[in-house]
Amino acid sequence: MTNTAFGIDIGGSGIKGARVDLDTGEFIGDRLKIATPSPATPDAVAETVAEILRQAEWDGDVGITLPSVVKDQVALSAANIDKSWIGTNVDELFHNHLGGREISVLNDADAAGLAEAAFGDPRARQGAVIFLTFGTGIGSAFLINGELFPNTELGHLEVDGKEAEHRASSAVKEREELSYKKWAKRVSKVLLEYERLFSPQVFLVGGGISREYERWVPLLTNDVTVIPAQLRNRAGIVGAAMAVTQRVAP
Ligand code: BGC
Secondary structure, eight states, X not given: OOOEEEEEEEOXXXXXXXXXXXXXXXXXXXXXXXXXXXXXXXXXXXHHHHHHHHHHTOOSOEEEEXXXXXXXXXXXXXXXXXXXGTTOBHHHHHHHHHOSSOEEEEEHHHHHHHHHHHHSOGGGGSSXXXXXXXXSSEEEEEEETTEEEOOOOGGGSEETTEEHHHHHSHHHHHHTTOOHHHHHHHHHHHHHHHHHHHOOSEEEEESGGGGGHHHHGGGOOOSXXXXXXXXXXXXXXXXXXXXXXXXXXX
C-alpha cells in the first residue's frame, strides 16, 4: 500500500489540498482549491477544509498549515490572517469540523521547509539551513539535517528598526513597485542580519517569487549561499501531510 496522507495549505486567498504520496512527495490525483472565506474566521476556514475533504472523499489523516505560530496546537499569532485565530485551540477546532481522525496543524513555512528538506535540493537536508518564504509576509523554518525547530518567525525580526517582512516581503516589492535590483538590496540586508545572528550553511528561498530566482538571487550581496526551493506551491501541502504522518504537532 502506498504511504499517503492528505495535506491542506491555508493561505490568505486560497485553501488548497491534495493527497500526497509520502515516498515521492508527489500528489496523488488533483489538487483542490477553494477561495478562503471572508472573514476568514476559524470556523469558516475549518468548514472550508471539511468541504475540500468531502470533495476529495478522504476520511484519513490530515495535516494542515496555518500562517501562524502554532504551539501545543494553539494558534498564537495572526500577522496576515483574521485576528480571531489568536488563542484558538486548533486541535479542537478541526476535530469539531473533521471528526475523529489524526490531525496535525503547523506553521505554513515550517511545513514547506520540512517538505523541501525531504524532497527538494539535497543541500536543504545537510546541516543548519534557514528556509524562507517570500509572499505576503516572510515565513521561516529552521532545519538541522532536515529536522525542524518550529515557529521561528524571522519575518518579524527587526532589521534597521523595521520588521523584515515590512521591508522585504514580495508583497512590499509589489506595493512599492520596487525593481528587482532595489528589492534585492533590501533582501540582502535582511539576510545579512540573519547570518550575523544564526550563521546558517545555506539559505533556501521559496514563495511565488522564487520561481523568478534568476532575476534576483544573483543580485544578492550577503555572504551565505542562497538556493531556490524546488517544490514550488506543492511544498505546504506535502509538508502538512508529512507532519501528520510523522506526528509533528508543534
Ligand atoms: C507569519 C508567519 C508565516 C509567514 C508566511 C508571517 O507574517 O507571522 O507565521 O509563516 O507570515 O505566511
